[in-house]
Amino acid sequence: MLSEKARTFKKPVSDSEHKSHWKDWQWQVQHSIVDVKTLERMLEISLSEKEREEIQKTIHIFPMSITPYYLALIDNADPFHDPIFKQAVPSAGELIIENYDLHDPLSEELDSPCSLITHRYPDRILFLISNSCAMYCRHCTRKRKVGKISSMPSKDDFEKAFEYIENHPEIRDVLLSGGDPLMLPDSQLDMILSRLRRIPHIEIIRIGTRVPVVLPYRITDELVTVLKKHHPLWLNTHFNHPHEFTDASCEALSKLANGGIPLGNQSVLLAGVNDCPNIMRKLVHELVKNRVRPYYLFQCDLAEGLAHFRTPVGKGTEIIESLIGHTSGLAVPTYVIDAPGGGGKIPVMPHYLVSWSSNKVVLRNYEGMFSTYQEPDQYERPACDLQCGQCNLQHSGDSGYLMRRAHGIEALLSDYESEITILPADSERVARRQDGE
Ligand code: SF4
Incomplete structure (x- = not known):
């Protein structure tokens, strides 16, 4: 500090x-x-x-x-x-707008069924409940919306968003973001959280906020009392540099943690700000000291006007390399690229699995030591036919949630899906095939 x-x-x-x-x-x-x-x-x-x-x-x-x-x-x-x-x-x-910069770098609008919601992943949604922030971060990925009067959510927008959530029972996790959700008055936040809590399929609510960093006095006892009413509620904040830890920000984090709110942190890797293993180590140590789990380290998005903040991806892997093994696993965030075009968060971590045979894997550790791990000679693989009720693992298949089918790469690995390839939708090779399959 x-x-x-x-x-x-x-x-x-x-x-x-x-x-x-x-x-x-x-x-x-x-x-x-x-x-x-x-x-x-x-x-x-x-x-x-x-x-x-x-x-x-x-x-x-x-x-x-x-x-x-x-x-x-x-x-x-x-x-x-x-x-x-x-x-x-x-x-x-x-x-400076580079030719590869994107107005909506994560294609949030494309995956938006109504104006305040992005529904990208199967079981969770992003709900943009505010368009203002305590401080406008120069590296903001939502510059296209944040701080603009035209993006102020209306009553009607809210109603449509709630209806969408109510009508989609697969949504179990709602991430409130913006702008900054904590810029709303306590009473409005309480109203939004109460309405979400009345939806039976919502299991958890998450809040993304930079308030503990740039306006820590917003974390009042009254606000914590409101948030506490709506557990399980998680909060992710956004510290990027050790200089952001002050008596005030530490007190804000302490109030939230004492309110039983699990805290995480999402940093953005920024050239000239935190692109240094020593700065990052100090940052993650400050976070865990304050009961905040470093959750993600984001590669800076391809949003317009952020070229000067971007580092090569190798800088991020170098930082993660300097953390794994060198400090507690609890203090190591997952380094991700939020893939342009809506691919979502893709981990880009260093490799530790060096090679493998039919019964051994070769690993390397943070010091450069190579080890082998002997795999079991006898392993009875539980072949899965999705009949959970009859499975030896006694995993009762009494709900649709437990019986979910595999998707993407997971499906290629599964026993019960028949796909053996995943091909781009517009593959010319497939189009040339006579039967079109
Ligand atoms: S607090 Fe978040 S949404 Fe607001 S300007 Fe900063 S990065 Fe953007």
Whole structure:
């Protein structure tokens, strides 16, 4: 964690104002820094005319809004190299659109049956309940929507989303995101969570939020009381750098954890911010110390204007290589690429299985030591015909959920599916076949 001195560096308000309002989250939002002049004044820096113009131009594409709290974490002696500054302050890099950049990099709109929902995976959905955030992260993958009045969810949008969830019993897990769900008032959140909880097939609710990082005072006792009513409820937050751990953010995490809310963290790998094994190790250690499980490390998406933040994939595997075995498994996130075109999260971890024969596998560990693992000579494989009720494993097949069929690669490996290949839908080779099969 940063030293107390660094953390309280240059409070961008007067002492009396600081004392009376600093911890009031609504005051923080109302006093967010949204223009260049105020940014310079609060940070006590002087930008060149060109820098000012670049920031101004970028603000027109994606708004700037920085809480005084988050701004106070910036080291103004060298702001352009500061990890907080880079995440919060617009840069000219955002104006560069590469030809492979995508407006909707994860094709969320394509998998959207109604305006607030993305239904990509079989048993879970993304429900975008807010379009505003406490701070507009410069690396945001939903820049196309977030902070735009046109994307404000209406009452009708909400009604259609609830109806969709109610009518799809296969949905057991709802991920609330946005924008930031915790920017909604407690009463509205309570209403949304209560309505979801009334749907019998919803088993868990998850919330994705950056509030503990950029506006930790939003985690009030009252908010925790609301969230606690709707267990099982999980919360994933988004710390990217060890400098984001302060007394206030640690207290926010502690309140949530004490409320019985399991906490996870999703970091994004960002060039010039956290693309370093040492920074990442410090980050994951801070997370677990604060009862937050590092969940995902995301490769930066192909969203428009993020080219300057992207690293090669090899940087991510190098970081994971520096964590696995070198620190507790609990502290190692899964490194994923959220595949463009809607392929979902695909793990891209280093390889540890080096080779194998019919009875042995060869593994390597984090030090470079090679070991063999002898596989069993006798293994009675439970051949599966999906008749769970008659299976020796005594896995009662009394519900459709237990009897689910295999999909994708899982189907190729299963005993009961007949497919032996998966081919692209528009395969020319298949089209040439006379019987069309
Ligand atoms: S909090 Fe999340 S949705 Fe909001 S700007 Fe940051 S990354 Fe985007």
